[in-house]
Amino acid sequence: MDSEPGNIAECIKETVVHEAVTEKTDVCKFMHSEWEAQVFLNPIISETFNVSSSSRLSIRAASWNISAVNNNPFEFWISSDDERYTKLMQNVQIAMDDPLNNTETHTIFSDSMFEDLIAQLALLETPDLGLLRDAWKQDYRKRPCCSFLRDKALGEKRLISMPDRITNTINLNRGETLLRPSVLNAYHGEQALESVEVWWPLWQSFMFKTRVQVATEAADPPSGGDALTAP
Numbered sequence: 001m002d003s004e005p006g007n008i009a010e011c012i013k014e015t016v017v018h019e020a021v022t023e024k025t026d027v028c029k030f031m032h033s034e035w036e037a038q039v040f041l042n043p044i045i046s047e048t049f050n051v052s053s054s055s056r057l058s059i060r061a062a063s064w065n066i067s068a069v070n071n072n073p074f075e076f077w078i079s080s081d082d083e084r085y086t087k088l089m090q091n092v093q094i095a096m097d098d099p100l101n102n103t104e105t106h107t108i109f110s111d112s113m114f115e116d117l118i119a120q121l122a123l124l125e126t127p128d129l130g131l132l133r134d135a136w137k138q139d140y141r142k143r144p145c146c147s148f149l150r151d152k153a154l155g156e157k158r159l160i161s162m163p164d165r166i167t168n169t170i171n172l173n174r175g176e177t178l179l180r181p182s183v184l185n186a187y188h189g190e191q192a193l194e195s196v197e198v199w200w201p202l203w204q205s206f207m208f209k210t211r212v213q214v215a216t217e218a219a220d221p222p223s224g225g226d227a228l229t230a231p
Helices: 005-012 017-023 043-049 083-097 111-123 129-138 145-149 152-156 161-167 196-208
Strands: 035-040 056-061 169-171 177-179
Touching: 083 145, 111 129, 111 196
Parallel strands: none
Antiparallel strands: 035 056, 169 177
16 A cells, blocks of 8 residues: 555545444445555554554555646646636547547658657667667557557556656756646747647757756756656
């Protein structure tokens, strides 16, 4: 479990847990996932539910991520009275779920953009670029964008979410923040991100040319965005 027993008690004491303690039944089944946790009752839970501290209780509970560690507006759906926001989120969901939405990746991230990326990675002496080019030509360029974003293998390896989390909003040691050129944050650079053609050179400059010194490495030399996402 993510929470300490005391915190669990505070969260669930207004629910049906008292019945679970006395009858040893499941606490609840809700949200998207559940798993069984063995909880050894500490003095806090013992006092809360008036049970012996030597008891051992099996609780079936659920937990979910309620924090937002980045600024991606499409990761968390919030309550809003703004009809434009609701319409935007609904349209994104419809587009992602549409089985006829077969827009291939290369029609947005073009072959020339891929070659730009390869050139930048070559300057960093990145190994196995030939394998990367093969994967692009034989697989990724032809994938529908939505299926690419829903790829469970990419999700499990955090190959998209972790680089975004690290570079989305960078806290600098001067107390300022640096935003990656993206529609997934509050980027407000001199150029509005009106098209892919405008965004691409800004992204490349940010990732490969901008030198940063993050708040946690005040004594270390500045690093580029590529260094932040390196293994």
